[in-house]
Amino acid sequence: MIPANHPATPSPRVGVLLINLGTPDAPEPGAVRRYLAEFLSDRRVIELPQLLWQPILRGAVLTTRPSKSAHAYAQVWTDAGPPLAAITREQAAALQGAFGADVVVDYAMRYGSPAIGDRVRALKEAGCARILLAPLYPQYCAATTATANDKAFEALAGMRWQPAIRTLPPYHDDPAYIDALKASVGASLATLDWEPEALVASFHGMPLRTMDLGDPYYRQCLETGQLLSKALGRDLTVSFQSRFGPAKWLGPATDTVLAGLPAKGVTKVAIFAPGFSADCVETLEELAIRGRETFVEAGGAEFAYLPCLNASAGGIAMLRAVLARELAGWVRTAA
Numbered sequence: 001m002i003p004a005n006h007p008a009t010p011s012p013r014v015g016v017l018l019i020n021l022g023t024p025d026a027p028e029p030g031a032v033r034r035y036l037a038e039f040l041s042d043r044r045v046i047e048l049p050q051l052l053w054q055p056i057l058r059g060a061v062l063t064t065r066p067s068k069s070a071h072a073y074a075q076v077w078t079d080a081g082p083p084l085a086a087i088t089r090e091q092a093a094a095l096q097g098a099f100g101a102d103v104v105v106d107y108a109m110r111y112g113s114p115a116i117g118d119r120v121r122a123l124k125e126a127g128c129a130r131i132l133l134a135p136l137y138p139q140y141c142a143a144t145t146a147t148a149n150d151k152a153f154e155a156l157a158g159m160r161w162q163p164a165i166r167t168l169p170p171y172h173d174d175p176a177y178i179d180a181l182k183a184s185v186g187a188s189l190a191t192l193d194w195e196p197e198a199l200v201a202s203f204h205g206m207p208l209r210t211m212d213l214g215d216p217y218y219r220q221c222l223e224t225g226q227l228l229s230k231a232l233g234r235d236l237t238v239s240f241q242s243r244f245g246p247a248k249w250l251g252p253a254t255d256t257v258l259a260g261l262p263a264k265g266v267t268k269v270a271i272f273a274p275g276f277s278a279d280c281v282e283t284l285e286e287l288a289i290r291g292r293e294t295f296v297e298a299g300g301a302e303f304a305y306l307p308c309l310n311a312s313a314g315g316i317a318m319l320r321a322v323l324a325r326e327l328a329g330w331v332r333t334a335a
């Protein structure tokens, strides 16, 4: 006999939690400071002893960077809020429509809100006995994918009755991802009335040391670049942007590449960011605005920034395919 006070088995719903990095609440120094304090205190992001790092963070970094970054955010802020949050919200809504009632789709941010722990608990309360955690980073990196999963597992650590969990593997070489990028880059190039002489794929940078410590990120970025170059049937220059701090980072640096192209006779360039599943300050301000300035000041004539897959039809179809594969056996309609 099952005792009357025994908790009922929840209806076996399946949840998908899309996770991205997070973004400030407002394009103002105070909000950016709070966001950066949380982000840059993550030991997966800054791998220095906290006793050494925290004084530098609280001293130099958080007194100078917030106002500069707030200016960058203000330039790309939309009526729907920061682009990263607005696009992630759209992706979740579109995927909910694509999956239908079989799956509950939600989203969370690693830093700021909606918080991962809150959304994992909400999915459980909505009856999801099985949850796919989906950090939306095509290339695996400890500073992005692992820390997102860590945060979800931290919430699970406080539960007596945990849902079953799967995590989305990197999809850097998935044919659905490469094909979606090929179609999106091709469609964006077709809108130009000039022909780029060089195509640059800019990935977010990482400290070089993380590669030696075993992070597969660099290799996966290069693999994406190679596969995409083959799919597009043209050369692609892979570069790494957004260097932070004095350590040596993966290269070549995107700004150095852009500044060097005109001297090599390349004055028409198109650039895109295949490692970002949503446009954000790093793409819309750093590449589309400052990248253009760098290129033009060096003598470039034509510059185009091509958008990320975002919530485009092709981008959503790709995410649906990639997620459905991981839901196999959990959802009847999955791939």
Ligand SMILES: C=CC1=C(C)c2cc3[nH]c(cc4nc(cc5[nH]c(cc1n2)c(C)c5CCC(=O)O)C(CCC(=O)O)=C4C)c(C)c3C=C
Pocket: 021, 022, 023, 024, 036, 044, 045, 046, 065, 069, 082, 084, 137, 141, 143, 144, 204, 205, 206, 207, 242, 244, 275, 276, 279, 280, 281, 282
């Ligand atoms: C896509 C993968 C990303 C990797 C890898 C990554 C590593 C990484 N980033 C920083 C420092 C900063 N990143 C910032 C913004 C930012 N980074 C990513 C993605 C990756 N970061 C995204 C999607 C965003 C945009 C957020 C948004 O609100 O639009 C920032 C904040 C902006 C700024 O002040 O310039 C910092 C700082 C480090 C140190 C790092 C690896 C160790």
Ligand SMILES: [Fe+2]
Pocket: 204, 242
């Ligand atoms: Fe970053």
Ligand SMILES: [Fe+2]
Pocket: 242, 281, 282, 286
């Ligand atoms: Fe940046």
